[in-house]
Amino acid sequence: MTIIIIVITCLISISAFNRKELFDKLQLNPYAVYHKKQWYRIITHGFLHADWVHLFVNMFVLFSFGSSIENIFKQLAAQGIINSPILSFLLLYFIGMILATITTIKKHKDNYWYNSVGASGAVSAVVFASIFFQPLAKLYFYAVIPIPGIVFGVLYLAYSQYMSKRDSDNINHDAHFIGAVFGFLFPLLLDPKLINVFLSQLFNF
Numbered sequence: 001m002t003i004i005i006i007v008i009t010c011l012i013s014i015s016a017f018n019r020k021e022l023f024d025k026l027q028l029n030p031y032a033v034y035h036k037k038q039w040y041r042i043i044t045h046g047f048l049h050a051d052w053v054h055l056f057v058n059m060f061v062l063f064s065f066g067s068s069i070e071n072i073f074k075q076l077a078a079q080g081i082i083n084s085p086i087l088s089f090l091l092l093y094f095i096g097m098i099l100a101t102i103t104t105i106k107k108h109k110d111n112y113w114y115n116s117v118g119a120s121g122a123v124s125a126v127v128f129a130s131i132f133f134q135p136l137a138k139l140y141f142y143a144v145i146p147i148p149g150i151v152f153g154v155l156y157l158a159y160s161q162y163m164s165k166r167d168s169d170n171i172n173h174d175a176h177f178i179g180a181v182f183g184f185l186f187p188l189l190l191d192p193k194l195i196n197v198f199l200s201q202l203f204n205f
Helices: 002-017 020-026 031-034 041-047 052-078 084-100 102-108 122-133 149-166 173-190 192-203
Strands: 138-141 146-148
Touching: 002 020, 002 041, 002 052, 020 041, 031 102, 031 146, 041 084, 041 138, 052 084, 052 122, 052 173, 084 122, 084 138, 084 173, 102 192, 122 149, 122 192, 138 149, 146 149
Parallel strands: none
Antiparallel strands: 138 146
């Protein structure tokens, strides 16, 4: 599913790069969602990206962690813990995408000019689900410094919260934060007993 989502996202994003009408129609505009009931934007914005760099970063991260999570879900299905690894992955990705828009819509519902694009909320959910199952696996802070996933997760959440309060750039840090928290909790929604997997990995027993 990871590859399929990447391909679809790339096709839609690239198609919209030079088609302003399509881009405007699909992006997340909280005003249009709330006042015009254009709920479809909650999903379609996740298939759009601002530029090539934005698209590459999100899809590279999704490819890096998505395949890992899919393999973990397959193992859980083999153990009888979940029924469908594909359905579980789709729920993780798209519920993460949807939930990541809630704060944005609430905060900017009366701002006609605010727009947001990108799969960052969904991708953050996938990354943090991976951290749940492999909390000590090394991730690269600023793409250079290797640190345990759980430490990276704490720093990422703290940074996202801080930047959200500053509101000094054009990045939707609320989406990153909410998507990440959901992704970390998602395994417990599948089966609360999976907390034992996290604890055993974290404390090496």
